[in-house]
Amino acid sequence: MRKGLNSKATSGKLAITSVALQDHIARNLLLQNLPLCDPVKTRWCRRAATETHCKRNHGTVKQKGPQQHDGEEKEYVLDPAAPPLTLAQKLGLVQSPARKLTVDEWSQVKSRSIHEGDSKQPCVICREEFRLQTQVLLSCSHVFHRACLQAFERFSGRKCCPMCRKEQYETRVIHDGARLFKERCAIRIQACWRGYVVRKWYGHMRKTVPPKDKQLRRKFFETKVIQRDTQDCPICLTALCNARLETEAGRTLAQHHSNRRTVLLSCSHLFHQPCLEAFEAFCVEGRPTCPLCRSPYHKILV
Template identity: 55%
Template sequence: MRQPLEKLRGFLLFQSQGLTSKASSKLVLNSAAFQDHITRSLLHPHFLLSDPFLRGKRKAPRRRVEEERGLQTQDQPEEREYVLYSAPPTLTLAQKWGLVASPAGRITEDEWTRVKARSVRQGDSAQPCAICREEFCLQPQVLLSCSHVFHRACLQAFERFSGRRCCPMCRKEQYETRVIHDAARLFRHQCATRIQACWRGYLARKRYRKLRQSVWPKDKRLRRKFFEAKLQELNDSFVQYCHTDTEAFLTDINRSLSSSRRVFQQLERKHVSEPQESDWDRIQSQVVQRGVWDCPICLTALCSLSLPTEADASSHQQRRRTVLLSCSHLFHQLCLEAFEAFSTESRPSCPLCRSAYHKKLI
């Protein structure tokens, strides 16, 4: 690219030899310098003047080895932020002569701090990459001196295909690049928050299921379903147990019932005593208040407990005698004796309440 410019400069110098005016020669040189600067920086860095139609064939730009400010060793932590830079671009002839301002020097660490603070205020690291529109996650991230943030690979691809160093958003040229890790830290924090939320939700659901199994709800319909489920569980366990050994299960039930019955009989024999005359009067008053005048065994009428009149005295002998028990139940004497003869226990219990008794003819 330098050869066509040198030829053009030589041609202009040759043409200006015939001129005696210094102004004309200076004008020619300044024009060549401006044309060189426009061709190299403003129009396109890869146009060739040898092409008559200015359709320069695009050359693949040399990828200079990016060096880090300071020495980056493997012993240093990965979260360290550092500035990436390549060799500074060569100055054009117009910049060397002062016709065009030279590029600004590299920004200082304080300026980088202000640039990063502006990027944090804008929340660029929390937004997707402006080039690929994907989240940063743990991929390498770079911050430009214009406070815009991109994927490092996306920015390199943009520079490679555009052929110039120009910010994809604000079009600022000759920017500086700094490797940062804000998006990676934010992504790790979000992942930890999601993991904690999932774990807490799992514990809450587990605790809720356990409470639902032990505490019935207040709603009537839900409470009915709760008890139906509990009853179904009991039935299932009963059926499962019976399916294994029915005979043993029924034998255990009979054994427990017989032992319970013996215990109750012993307690009744121990505490039941012979009622006194006053106790019989009280028991008889309870019978009168109850108003039941049928024998529970034969289901026929009993004689009245009121005092017999002279008309009833003749027929009293023909009636079946009534027995009053200490538990305030009435029976025909013959019916109760038949029940006692039928019973296999040493001391029969009341046919109604199953309690030990003393009896009295009335």
């Protein structure tokens, strides 16, 4: 009796084990897209399996472009969701696949990548900057271009990190390289604009504010006088007696008024000395101002 019961239990266990292993092998072949029997049926099963994986992963596999959330690009995992455990894996006959990384673990991986500054360096595969191209972060904290990593996987024939050779990694789309590139572009634009504003302000200051050095100050006012091309005294409206400013037609009139000397003010205006002294004598205020621009001045004879 006992021998019969033991044989029945053993045969039942063997049957369950064989069924579990057969189901596991069949599922692995289906996931590897290998033809089982009918090609039409296999194609239909392949499409159904892909749709099931996409639904389980909340549609992250089919999303090719970057997601946006509240005006910002959102990160998302590229790998499909893990298939459900088979009976053989539940019974412990076959090793279960490694579990997916959680949100906190992805945060730690990204923090390690930011600390190492991988996004600031060019891509290891193509040796070019990330700029606005799609960027992927591996579970081993290494960063590559998405297109470069796909090309590396396609030509190498296996899923292995180009840096640390870790196999069966997980990938996640990030936008750190694009963010850093936008920040650098904004800094360059701001630097160019600030340089333009400062150069414009400095040019205006050189034209309007006289320097403190005596020789440069004198040259500054002489340049202002030459630019204005002043030929008549603004007070008496007669020709100035400055030999530098007189013309051929006004030489006779200048010789007639040769006893009148010319005064240059610190505001770059020219007057006859007697005219300016008469203006200062009739000025009511304590300190006289320029008759033209109304600004305090210092005067020299020219």
